Amino acid sequence: MATLAVAAEKEEREDGREPRTFLVAGVLVVALVVALVASVCLGSTRVPVGDVWSAVVRGVTGDDLAPGTHDLIVWRLRVPRALLAALVGAGLGLVGTATQALVRNPLADPYLLGISSGASLGAVAAIVLGVGAGGAFGLGLSAAAFAGALASFALVWAMARRGGGFSPLRLVLAGVGIGQFLSGFTHYLVLQAGDDQQTHGVLFWLMGSLGGAQWSTLTAPLVAVGLGLAALLARARALDALLMGDETAAGLGVDVGRLRRELFVVTSVLTGVLVSVSGAIGFVGLMVPHVCRMVVGGAHRRLLPIAALFGAVLLVVVDLVARTALPDQELPVGVVTALIGAPTLLYLLDRRLERG
Template sequence: MAALEPASPAAEAAGEGEVGEEREPGLRAGWAGAVLGAALLAALVASVCLGSSDVPLGDVWSSVVRGVGGQEPVPGTRDLIVWRLRVPRALLAAVVGAGLGLVGTAVQALVRNPLADPYLLGISSGASLGAVAAIVLGAGAGGLLGLGLSTAAFLGALASFALVWFMARRGGGFSPLRLVLAGVGIGQFLSGFTHYLVLQAGDDQQTHGVLFWMMGSLGDAQWSTLTLPVAAVLLGLAALLARARALDALLMGDETAAGLGVDVVRLRRELFVVTSVLTGVLVSVSGAIGFVGLMVPHVCRMVVGGAHRRLLPVAALFGAVLLVVVDLVARTALPDQELPVGVVTALIGAPTLLYLLDRRLERG
């Protein structure tokens, strides 16, 4: 696959050591981080306050204080709605959005293609197959072989990861083309099984549940589901930041990166492991939410440039803000009906993608 390299990351990586070139993008990154942090707080508050029944900000604050203090819900109040339902859902949306922003940024560097997204490598197809198998073949709430939905999805993601790794490593290479072809091929293969299982769903309600999950949903958010994705996103951010300069070099081409002392094959292996595991964790708790990992890196590069030391934290913040807002829209856009999160991201992401493609064509 031909590398479609954005000029800005490579150009900034080349000038990484010069103070004059770093000052302005660094200042913009600081301002962007502050603005996005404030926007995230505002989005979280709005997400908890607004819904099928709006909750006043004062009641939200009281419920959160009682929840943080470990107090039991007060009868006659909205503690259950706020602390048990809306707060964990809003936080899960922020965590998943941050993770998708990180993975999208890393995958675009991994395969040197700005049109890549977190689901390009086939991991989400394995997660979807595991989740659908748990829903369709599982008996009762225990799911397939006693596995819960998230566990089955994560195991499916790991199985897909193993298959892609095996195919990408055949012949001793680990090139972007081999990774993409292996990921797309195995993803399509697993998607075929997933669609077959959907056709075997026993009733309309079961089919609706499967399709709703496959299009992305945060409706099952609980406090217990936050631990793993929070840990995965924090560890993923730390791992990617530790390789920020190597990622900058990788965007300039394998030969240039190798000349700068980067072990390209090893770096791609590490990036593939980090992005695959993080994608598997995110899909297991939210389903496949498209376009976030594609849009976020592009928008953030326009603001802070392409150097990954700045780009990764800003992409995580912007992804968090975006998905919290999208989830709020999905819950409140239609009366008495909740839209799949993936439907809203597609309605936003498709025009954004066309706009980005148009900009690239105008620049030649």
């Protein structure tokens, strides 16, 4: 591992991207603050920045929210939703980066590997069976989504390792097949929902929604994203080595099997928690690492925090668009990410093909 650390440090000194990374991080932090403020101010009711600040101060200090003002809209509805969007976006950026390193495929994401399909199946089962609100902080839904994510990825992993060894291509193919299989069960459960209103709610949630954000729902994603970022940063050097192939990584002192198991757990936990609070939101985990690599390179010590920041900014902006694009109607967040993400991804792929 010492050899790996020396090589990575030499690369960082030689490529000159370290100063650029700090600049990009600073720009993204400012952009995130601006996006959060805009998300809280704008909506069906526009709230002046001064009123937002007053409501936040009263909420933080524990003072009573002023009746007849914008305090309730700001503190109880918009601030939790904006923060949840930032946390989910950051988590999706991290999951996408880790998944692409896991399978050495820049087109991989939790959907491609069946993780999101398993998490969605678990969460929908909890909703339809009426156990989604169980436990503190809604952990019934989170636990069901995590169990589904873990079970689906375990099945995909077992399929990928059949016959010994490990094949990233076999992992992707198994993920696609099992993901489609689990999606079929999810759709069946949706049809078994108790009434039309519940069916509509589940379908809207499956397309991605942050409308259920409350202060209590922030706890699980905050802990999961924080621990996930710390765990991935601790293995950043090993992730760099893994991209060069198993034999090269093993020669640099990386326990490849253990690393993949760790990535398996981190991605499953993160995906399960994120799906439980926001539903299925596509393209963010696929697109964010692509864009960030173009700016700061592929070294994970730089890539991971930048991907988290960019994912947070992106989803806050997307959620704002979803809430305000149509009058008196809210779009599912997943619809907006697909409309933005698909053309962006095609453009990035076209650029890569042009460069050979």
